[in-house]
Amino acid sequence: MADTGPLAGLRVVDLTAMVMGPYCTQIMADMGAEVIKVEPPQGDNTRYISVGPVPGMSGVFVNVNRGKRSVVLDLRSDDGRAALRALIERADVFIHSMRAKAIAALGFGYDDVAAINPAIVYTNCYGYGRRGPHRDRPAYDDTIQAECGLPAVQKQLTGQADYVGTIIADKVAGLTALYATTMALFHRERTGQGQEVEVAMYETMASFMLVEHANGAMFHPPLGPAVYPRTVAPNRRPYRTKDGYLAALIYNDKHWDAFIGAVRPAWASELYATLEARAHHIDTVYGLVAQTMAERTTAQWLALFGELEIPAARLNSPDALFDDPHLNAVGLFETVDTPQGPVTFPGVPTWFSRTPGRVRGPAPELGADTADVLAELGLTAGGPR
Template identity: 80%
Template sequence: MSAAGPLAGVRVVDLTAMVMGPYCTQIMADMGADVVKIEPPQGDNTRFISVGPAPGMSGVFVNVNRGKRSAVLDLRTDDGKAALRALIESADVFIHSMRSKAIASLGFSYDEVAAINPTIVYTNCYGYSRRGPAADRPAYDDTIQAECGLPAVQEQLTGEANYVGTIMADKVAGLTALYATMMALFHRERTGEGQEVEVSMFETMASFMLVEHANGAMFDPPLGPAVYPRTVAPNRRPYETKDGHIAALIYNDKHWNAFVGAVRPCWVEKDPTLYATLELRAKQIDTVYGLVAETLKERTTEEWLTLFEELEIPAAPIHTPDALFDNPHLNAVGLFETVQTPHGPIRFPGVPTWFSRTPGHVRGPAPELGADTAAVLDELGARSTAPRTADSDAEPALGSG
């Protein structure tokens, strides 16, 4: 078993900021890639958006930039551009989250980067694809959630339009950027060809939402609205119990028959065919959820959990994110990794995947701003080019905020 990780030997030049791109490259770092994070002198804005043990080391930044190296380059200067070009020569991946006009104005469009390194995989992380009329619009998680229908389906579910309580668009797009980049690297391994990759938040989230919510609208002519009814049924929510709440999905025929037989045989006695099959229940899913909701008020959460475990019905208590750190299953499988840092120990939620030969792990803490500039430039034989002042106008076009 190798401790190097499946991406050992891969060098990533990372010009991303906020969450989408950094989440993508964080996973690359966990898997063994050498990720060199290029920051303007003022640093990635995410350094300052939440609590942290030191200025510029917010919890969000520290988590999505762990295991990377930070090099400060002012890309408005000739020295900064020269250093980046030298770094590109030895890179496998170039990834950025600037608008297409901004990256081109700096001299680092795909054609310009490929002229330096023809085999490079060049990944653009955009808000909207540059191939469409919305190409130049700024994009943040909230606006992408809205445009892709998340608040609308939440309104059908709860009666009020709301964002979901996580930066879903940023993270889903980040995962998409990761798999797209990996596919391009796989192609390069097979053929030797580099290529340009484009991943945009809007298209990614539209595709993600329409996995189930395309539904009847996919067909010609449409067979129904573009919403999957079960997920927006008003009674689809954590069930109230005698002393709290519980999540349970009494869904397929096996689960339904086990529940009815143990708790409500009268439903079958009253009308054996009314809820007999998944197809019949799906047509009246909110009514079914309502019946279950009234029933679950009769016992405590623990009583229901015990029964559902016996019946092999999927169920879980309602926990907060804080409780994940003490979850016995997560701790048993070793999800959390404690890393010693200059600011004290940090308990990271680590790599959720498992490899029998090349496992990933948290490679180290997030870097202080510019902590690795000198080392990176020394590797290039170009330490004298290190810029130390001035602000960069190469601002990211997307993120969580």
């Protein structure tokens, strides 16, 4: 099948590992780009971190590296560096997740790469930006979650300083690397100029957290602490019903008036009649609604909220998503034949009328494409032909 995505025709040389960078380039592959994943002889560590059909093909690795080509190069060797330079000559994007000192020591800092291909977009995926004092510190999702304030707001919400149950820093930073890289490609399309791009996990997650939590702390003088009170109200949690749980947000005045009119709870009061008033008493409001939600079953509430057009949902598990009728109706999941058997991927969540993306193919076994890619470059494993 021909590549039809909006990035069809682009070649990406991918030296990223773990999740942040690979998630970025996975989406680029889904959108039509040819992504050549350059791995050391031992492979990306993510190959080995979770269950998989064969060693080196963990589920996490398979998902974020689908549709890519794997080339094994030892960049400590002359032949390995020569092969990477040959790849760079033909590339549109060079993306890596090494620390600045490490990539420079190998001879592939931005100036080195731009000397080979001046029009290239060169994306650095770092833990911390190079202009700050933490530039040489290692970083992982857990430590970035801690530094950006996620456990602090979780403690306000639940009483425990917890991480959130997903690798949110890796994924948000990966999405940021994607949009930053494609913006640089758009600039190149208009001007012909390549450039260097830096995406740091810490700065990304600080910005992400402060979208709503900057709040009163943004102003001079401050009007309050850096927190959005609704999100950390202790009573903000799924509601317990007569037979289970339910998520619902009776938020704007239209929804509130419809709920009060249909249910007529004894605690209804003008004190909570407007969104502004409810915002000042939000934890109390959540607690009062919780009392009322316990009076009916989940199905009864879903039926009523459906009639009133109030946002509400059952609590799903990640397993349940594979059987979700809406997700299957829109075709989110794509089953791909692989050497290890069929794999059902969560596919492309966006829709394009002219240039739709798709899961390009299976994830590669370590070095599966080395010989083919080197041959395309006129090289062999031992150097030039």
